[in-house]
Amino acid sequence: MRIVSYNVNGIKARLPRLIEYLTEEQPDVVCLQELKASDETFPEADIRAAGYGAIWYGQKGFNGVAVLARGIDPIERQRGLGGEPEDEHSRYLEAEVDGVVIASIYLPNGNPQPGPKFDYKLRWIDRLRARAAELLAEERAVVLAGDYNVIPNDDDVFSVRAMQSDALMQPESRAGYRALLAQGWTDSLRTRFPKGGVWTFWDYQAGAWQRDAGFRIDHLLLSPVAADRFVDAGVDKGHRGREKASDHAPTWVRLR
DNA sequence: ATGGCTTAGTTCCTAAGA
Numbered sequence: 626m627r628i629v630s631y632n633v634n635g636i637k638a639r640l641p642r643l644i645e646y647l648t649e650e651q652p653d654v655v656c657l658q659e660l661k662a663s664d665e666t667f668p669e670a671d672i673r674a675a676g677y678g679a680i681w682y683g684q685k686g687f688n689g690v691a692v693l694a695r696g697i698d699p700i701e702r703q704r705g706l707g708g709e710p711e712d713e714h715s716r717y718l719e720a721e722v723d724g725v726v727i728a729s730i731y732l733p734n735g736n737p738q739p740g741p742k743f744d745y746k747l748r749w750i751d752r753l754r755a756r757a758a759e760l761l762a763e764e765r766a767v768v769l770a771g772d773y774n775v776i777p778n779d780d781d782v783f784s785v786r787a788m789q790s791d792a793l794m795q796p797e798s799r800a801g802y803r804a805l806l807a808q809g810w811t812d813s814l815r816t817r818f819p820k821g822g823v824w825t826f827w828d829y830q831a832g833a834w835q836r837d838a839g840f841r842i843d844h845l846l847l848s849p850v851a852a853d854r855f856v857d858a859g860v861d862k863g864h865r866g867r868e869k870a871s872d873h874a875p876t877w878v879r880l881r
Numbered sequence: 882a883t884g885g886c887t888t889a890g891t892t893c894c895t896a897a898g899a
Contacts, residue, residue, distance in 0.1 A: 634888070634898080635887080635889070637888090637889085638888060661889060685890080686889055686891095687896085687898080734899055735899090736883095736897095736899065774898095774899070790883095791899070792899080826899075829885090830884085830885045830886045830899095831884085831885045832885085833885095833886095840899090
């Protein structure tokens with residue numbers, strides 16, 4: 626079972642690339658982020674025609690997450706996180722697919738920092754951690770897949786100096802991510818490439834792709850039961866280099 | 882040095898992204 630996390634940066638603009646990805650790679654599950662589309666404008670028919678069932682949690686203009694499954698409809702478990710009822714951002718969608726619990730996560734970017742956006746990011750990490758603890762208590766296979774907007778370690782970025790004041794690698798952001806892992810989650814890509822140097826995002830600006838100036842912010846965390854089934858993890862980097870590509874590459878884990 | 886692209890909505894500029 627191959628599970629993908631893919632920040633598409635606008636599902637309308639990316640639809641040809643997404644359909645192409647589904648057709649070529651035939652992944653079992655795809656967690657999408659940054660749909661930038663309302664519920665009403667989600668391209669359900671195109672995705673279904675490509676052989677995938679889908680659930681989605683949209684928002685006009687920005688945010689938006691979805692879970693796609695090949696040949697079946699994901700069963701929705703939860704949309705949004707608890708702890709902040711006034712929060713209307715579409716950033717969390719939890720489903721069950723073939724007995725595995727899978728969440729599509731779009732953690733707030735948090736720039737500029739310091740400031741209210743950064744505070745929101747840190748609160749959101751705490752809220753995610755609360756949900757993650759509940760999921761661990763179920764003692765079943767769970768995959769938390771998404772754009773975490775956290776660069777976990779210095780070897781997860783092309784240049785520490787270039788990014789040092791960015792919300793993505795502030796000590797508070799990293800501490801929140803580490804505290805999540807400390808609950809008992811396994812960072813699948815880190816397990817596969819323990820020395821780092823693997824990127825999932827390359828900025829559109831300043832020739833970042835051409836210079837391979839990227840970093841790792843898309844993560845697939847495994848519960849202990851899921852980690853026992855770990856086979857492999859990777860980044861479909863080739864899809865980042867295509868015409869009209871997202872600035873994120875599809876990132877995946879394979880489970881037995 | 883907050884620039885340098887890209888997307889979407891409030892469109893021919895602004896906000897947001899990372």
